[in-house]
Amino acid sequence: MPTAAQLRKLKISPEVAWYMICRGIPLPDCPPMVKTPEPRKARGAVFDFERVDKVLSAFKVLRHTQGEMAGQPLTPDPWQVAYIIAPVFGWVRLNKRGNWCRIIRKLYVDVPRKNGKTTIAGGIALYLTAADGEAGAQVVAAATTRDQAKFAFDPVKQLAERAPGLKGKLRPLAGSIIHPRTGSKFSVVASSADAQHGANIHGAIVDELHLHKKPDLVEAIETGTGARHQPLVMTITTADDGKPNSIYNRKRHYIEQLAKGLFVDETTYGVVWGVPRNADPFAEATWKAANPGYGMSPTEEFIQMQANEARNSPVNLATFKRLHLGIRTKQTTEYIRLEDWRKNAGHQLQESELEGRLCFGGLDLASVSDVTALAYIFPKEGGGYDCLFRFWTPEENVEELDKRVAGAASLWVAQGWLTTTPGDVTDYDYIRNQIVQDRDRFEIASIGIDRWNATQITNDLLAADVAMMKVPQGFVTMSPAMKEMQRLVLKGRRGRPLLQHGGNPVMEWMVDNLTVAMDAAGNVKPDKENAADKIDGVSALATALSEAMGSGQVYTDFQDEGGLMVAS
Numbered sequence: 001m002p003t004a005a006q007l008r009k010l011k012i013s014p015e016v017a018w019y020m021i022c023r024g025i026p027l028p029d030c031p032p033m034v035k036t037p038e039p040r041k042a043r044g045a046v047f048d049f050e051r052v053d054k055v056l057s058a059f060k061v062l063r064h065t066q067g068e069m070a071g072q073p074l075t076p077d078p079w080q081v082a083y084i085i086a087p088v089f090g091w092v093r094l095n096k097r098g099n100w101c102r103i104i105r106k107l108y109v110d111v112p113r114k115n116g117k118t119t120i121a122g123g124i125a126l127y128l129t130a131a132d133g134e135a136g137a138q139v140v141a142a143a144t145t146r147d148q149a150k151f152a153f154d155p156v157k158q159l160a161e162r163a164p165g166l167k168g169k170l171r172p173l174a175g176s177i178i179h180p181r182t183g184s185k186f187s188v189v190a191s192s193a194d195a196q197h198g199a200n201i202h203g204a205i206v207d208e209l210h211l212h213k214k215p216d217l218v219e220a221i222e223t224g225t226g227a228r229h230q231p232l233v234m235t236i237t238t239a240d241d242g243k244p245n246s247i248y249n250r251k252r253h254y255i256e257q258l259a260k261g262l263f264v265d266e267t268t269y270g271v272v273w274g275v276p277r278n279a280d281p282f283a284e285a286t287w288k289a290a291n292p293g294y295g296m297s298p299t300e301e302f303i304q305m306q307a308n309e310a311r312n313s314p315v316n317l318a319t320f321k322r323l324h325l326g327i328r329t330k331q332t333t334e335y336i337r338l339e340d341w342r343k344n345a346g347h348q349l350q351e352s353e354l355e356g357r358l359c360f361g362g363l364d365l366a367s368v369s370d371v372t373a374l375a376y377i378f379p380k381e382g383g384g385y386d387c388l389f390r391f392w393t394p395e396e397n398v399e400e401l402d403k404r405v406a407g408a409a410s411l412w413v414a415q416g417w418l419t420t421t422p423g424d425v426t427d428y429d430y431i432r433n434q435i436v437q438d439r440d441r442f443e444i445a446s447i448g449i450d451r452w453n454a455t456q457i458t459n460d461l462l463a464a465d466v467a468m469m470k471v472p473q474g475f476v477t478m479s480p481a482m483k484e485m486q487r488l489v490l491k492g493r494r495g496r497p498l499l500q501h502g503g504n505p506v507m508e509w510m511v512d513n514l515t516v517a518m519d520a521a522g523n524v525k526p527d528k529e530n531a532a533d534k535i536d537g538v539s540a541l542a543t544a545l546s547e548a549m550g551s552g553q554v555y556t557d558f559q560d561e562g563g564l565m566v567a568s
Contacts, residue, residue: 002027011035015047016086020078022049028079030292033326034110034272035083036258039103042266044093048100052090056081058131059123061165065158074159079292080120083271084109088232101230106222108255108270109236112291112324114298115273117236121205122156124234128203129186130170130179134228137184137202140195142221144211149188152207156186192220199224204233210240215247239274239322242330244515244530253513253532258406260338262509265406274326281321282307290325298324335482335516335524336489341508344492346500349386354378354442359388361435361447362471362543364536365457368425369394371401371418373510374435375540376442377548384488384498385548389537391506392431395420404533405509417506428457436464448543471543479523481545482516485538510537 002010007017011031016038020027039045062074076085084107091103111117129139141156143149153175160170160177171178176187184202189195195217201224212218218235225231240248255270257263279286287303288294294303303324310320321327359378366372372392377385393401393409398420401409412418421427438444448471449458458468471477485499492498501507513535517527526539 010082012082013038013040013087015040015090016082019047019049019052019086019090020082023053025081026078028077028082028292030079030273030288030294032083032271032292033274033289034256034259034270036255036268036270037261037264038087038269039091039266042091042093042103045103046092046100047090048092049090051092052081052086054131055085055089055124055127058127062123062126062159062163064119065155065162071162074119074123076120076123077116077293077296080116083292084120087269095229097229099229102232103266104269105225105231105233105267106269107232107234108251108268108272109234110239110252110255110270110272110274110326111236112273112298112326113238114302114324115291115293116297118155118207119159121207121234121236122159124232125156125186125203125205126160126170126177128232129177129184130166130182132202132230134184134202134230135182136200137179137182138200139184139186139203139205140201140221141186141188141205141207142195142212142217143188143190143207144213144217146190148211149190152205153188189217189221192216195220195224200227201225201233202228202231204231206233206235207237209235209237209251210246210248212247215250218247218251239326239328241318241322242328244532249532254404254406257509257512260512262338262505262512263406263408268406272326277327279325279327281310281317281325286325335514336486336511338508338512340489340492341501341511342503343494344489344497344499344501345503346386346497348502349388349500351388351441354386354388356441356443357386358443358445360445360544360547362540362545362547363431363435363447363449364540364543365426365428365449366534366536369397370426371397371506371534371536372426372431373536373540374431374447375537375544376438376444377541377544378442379548380500384492384500385545387499387501387504387507387541389501389504389507389540390434391418391537392421392426393418394424394426395422396424408505408509412506417504432457432460432464435461435466439464439466446547448547450543469547471546473525473539473543475517475519475521475523475525477546478525478542480549481542482524482526484545484549485542507537507541509533510535514538 059076060073064070064072064074088104088107092100095101125139141152143152157172160172176185178185204221273292275286275290306320306324310317318329322329357378359376362375364373374390376388398409421430446467446469448469450473451470462468488498513531513533515527515531516524518524526535
């Protein structure tokens with residue numbers, strides 16, 4: 001067995017490594033850039049060698065259909081076994097009926113072109129159709145249009161037709177593949193209506209996720225698996241060009257958050273091959289890191305040819321980076337890295353430690369049906385701040401929020417990080433009452449708020465002798481605060497945090513979602529429109545920092561401005 005350090009470097013679990021050693025399969029040396037944890041710690045989890053053996057045996061019945069290997073048995077490469085087949089099919093546990101079932105139900109594979117993703121997807125589709133022990137299995141491939149359905153179906157049909165061992169066992173038709181013995185079928189769907197029609201999906205292949213302009217079809221497929229005891233939805237794709245609000249971005253970001261340990265989802269597993277944006281696109285080491293099949297598929301000659309075309313053309317270079325190096329070419333730069341934020345966690349401050357201390361606040365009301373954030377920052381002797389965050393959401397929003405954070409929202413509520421208000425909209429009376437209580441405990445110098453998001457709560461707080469400041473959310477006001485936030489986070493370290501936040505998990509999630517907009521002069525501000533998800537806590541923190549830096553305008557002489565009493 002490799003050492004624990006070697007396994008961490010390769011991103012292979014001890015169970016998968018031991019399986020491969022026992023089966024004489026060499027360990028790969030091409031770890032993915034991103035890999036979510038395997039469900040080793042799931043309650044009742046067991047790694048079943050025979051389950052993996054069965055899948056590999058099924059693959060060997062199939063035959064390559066193209067190139068110099070056409071007609072030869074389809075034996076998965078070591079990297080495909082180590083990072084896809086073994087983790088997905090090996091980890092099982094007993095369900096409530098006493099049956100052993102796969103733990104992983106959603107598989108995400110993001111890999112550059114020519115790495116054999118279509119072949120492995122087709123092999124898994126046929127396995128789910130004919131060899132997974134599921135009677136009447138409905139297995140589908142998702143196509144973005146009916147015209148593209150042919151491209152999703154034909155490679156799988158060729159695998160079924162050209163495997164001598166499947167003669168008489170599978171019946172390939174014009175638009176489907178039938179397994180008569182179990183009454184199972186593989187077909188293509190090209191709309192959410194197709195997926196919902198009689199949906200009882202056992203398996204699905206979502207190919208080239210970045211081509212799906214809307215989430216409807218993917219969501220219809222995922223919700224159509226509820227009646228099966230071990231369904232598997234496999235998403236296999238290349239990188240997109242960085243569109244912020246796409247279904248690709250949502251799925252990719254979720255996998256990255258699971259890999260960072262922001263929250264746990266035992267039923268979802270993902271791997272992403274690629275390289276950092278600053279990697280040398282013309283170095284062979286870069287090609288090897290991004291392409292786990294490098295040398296076989298894609299060949300060295302093929303990548304070299306693509307690189308030569310990219311050298312002399314900015315357009316070709318962007319395409320080469322995305323399709324062959326896994327780089328999201330227009331992706332927004334990470335403004336605050338999660339690892340830097342975590343270095344500033346410090347210890348979890350008790351509110352009693354903060355009583356009587358001077359502080360500045362920032363309130364982001366956001367949408368009345370989502371998350372509202374309040375940030376207090378308490379200046380520390382020697383520089384920096386201690387932070388206290390409060391978050392509210394309507395109780396009827398928790399279920400929807402759970403879907404975006406792998407069930408973590410319910411845990412945040414139970415642990416006191418997130419407060420619910422009755423109904424389906426945020427009750428601002430709860431927030432006002434909390435701030436009035438805070439006024440009596442802390443020395444609140446002021447609380448900043450964006451006047452365009454302000455409501456009656458501002459007037460109520462002014463009447464309660466809370467100093468409210470209007471803080472516009474544009475570049476002029478937000479840029480100094482955001483740059484100060486970044487400076488404090490980068491300068492802080494474990495043992496000496498400069499923006500001590502106590503590891504608040506709601507805030508950590510929002511920091512990881514953060515996207516910033518930048519103007520021509522290099523000024524920045526939080527970009528809610530293009531963020532991966534909620535960033536209201538970051539906006540509230542920036543507003544509080546703006547207050548501490550003295551850039552707000554105090555509400556003093558009250559005039560009616562759009563129903564709000566504000567300073568003239």
